[in-house]
Amino acid sequence: MTQAPPRFGIWALVHGSRAARQDPEEPFDASWARNRALVLEAEALGFDSTLVAQHTFNPHNPENGQLEAWTGAAALAAITSRIEIIIAIKPLLYNPVVLAKMALQIEEISGGRSAINLVNAWNRAEMDKAGLPFPEHDARYALGEEWLSVVEPLLRGERVTHHGAHFQVQDAAIVPAAATRARPRIYIGGESEPARALAAAQGDVWFINGQPIDDVAALIADVAHRPRKADPLRYGLSAFVIARATEEEAFAAYGRLAALAELDKPILARQAVHTDPAVVMKQTMAKSPRLGTNGGTAAGLVGTYQQVADRIAAFHDAGIETFMLQFQPFEAEMRRFAAEVMPRVKRG
Ligand SMILES: Cc1cc2nc3c(=O)[nH]c(=O)nc-3n(C[C@H](O)[C@H](O)[C@H](O)COP(=O)(O)O)c2cc1C
Incomplete structure (x- = not known):
C-alpha cells in the first residue's frame, strides 16, 4: 500500500478540556x-481533519x-471549505436508514x-x-x-432490503448519494x-x-493480515501533545496539567460507575498514567518540538496516517503545534 503523508486532525472540544477540567x-x-x-x-492553520465525538450528555x-x-x-x-469532518456515531442511538440520510446530507453540505x-x-x-437498551x-x-x-x-447510493436480527429495512435508497466520490469515509474507533x-x-x-509505539505496531500487525474486501485498511491514532522548545519546559507543562x-x-x-468494565479502551488507558x-x-x-516531530515520523513509519490530536489550552497549543511541529514533520 502506498502510504499517504501524515495527516493532522483535532478533536473538537465537544465536552470541554481534554486533560484537566478545572484549568484557569x-x-x-x-x-x-x-x-x-x-x-x-x-x-x-493547515489541519486536515476534525473529529466530532458524540455524547448526548457530557x-x-x-x-x-x-x-x-x-x-x-x-x-x-457549511462554514468550512477544506477540512475533513468526522462525526462519531453509536449504532444504539440511530436507525441505520435515518443515519445514512443524515450522513449523505452532510456529505452534500x-x-x-x-x-x-x-x-x-x-x-x-x-x-x-434515554430509556435505550445498553447490551x-x-x-x-x-x-x-x-x-x-x-x-x-x-452511503454508496445502493438500494437496500435487509432482514436481520436488529434491523428491518425495506427497499431503501438514499437520494442524492455522494456526488464527488463513492461514499463518505468510514472510521472505526x-x-x-x-x-x-x-x-x-x-x-x-x-x-x-494513544499508546506506546510498540503496542501500536502490534495492533496494526494484528489487523493488517486479516482478509479485506476493499482497499487496505488505513490507520489513525489519537494523541495528546505537549511540545516545547526544551524538555524541561515540556515536562513543566505536563506537571501543571497533571496537578x-x-x-x-x-x-x-x-x-467510572457508568463505564462498562468490558471496554478494552478503558483497560488500555488504566495501564499507564496519562493525560x-x-x-x-x-x-x-510530550517533549521538544523535534522529539515530537520524530515520534510522529516513527508512528507514521509504523503505519499511522491520521494523527487526531488533543491540546490544552487547546487554541494556544494547537497554534504552537502548527508553527513548530508541523514544519519539522514535513522537513523530515
Ligand atoms: C478515536 C476514538 C474515538 C471515540 N469517540 C467516541 C465517541 O465519540 N463517543 C463515545 O461514546 N465513545 C467514543 N470512543 C470510545 C468507544 O466508544 C469505545 O472505544 C468503544 O466502547 C469500543 O470499546 P472497545 O475498546 O472495547 O472496542 C472513541 C474511541 C476511539 C478510539
Missing part, C-alpha cells in the same frame, strides 16, 4: 461559538454542556469532506437516561456490525477483538487509542 487557563467551554472558531482556525460531568455532534457537524460542514466514526459505546448512563460489550458489536452492513451500501474484526471487515480507517487533573478525581470516580482522553499522552508526544 482554559475555563469550561463546549459551546458552538468556541467550536466554530476552533475548527475554522484549525483549517486555516460524560465527564453531566452538569456541564455538550456540543451535539450531528447538528454541530452539519454547521461546521461539505462538498465531499464528511466521514463517520463508528463507536460502540462505553457510557451506560447515556442509554439509561453487553460483544452484543453491542454484533449490533454495530449489522448496522454498518446496512449503512455502508446506503475501538480496540477489542470485535472492534478489530469490524475495522478489518467494513472500515476504511481504524482509529487506535490540575488530580482535582478531577471525584468527577472521574462518578464517571487526555482516548490514550492521550500515552502515545509519548
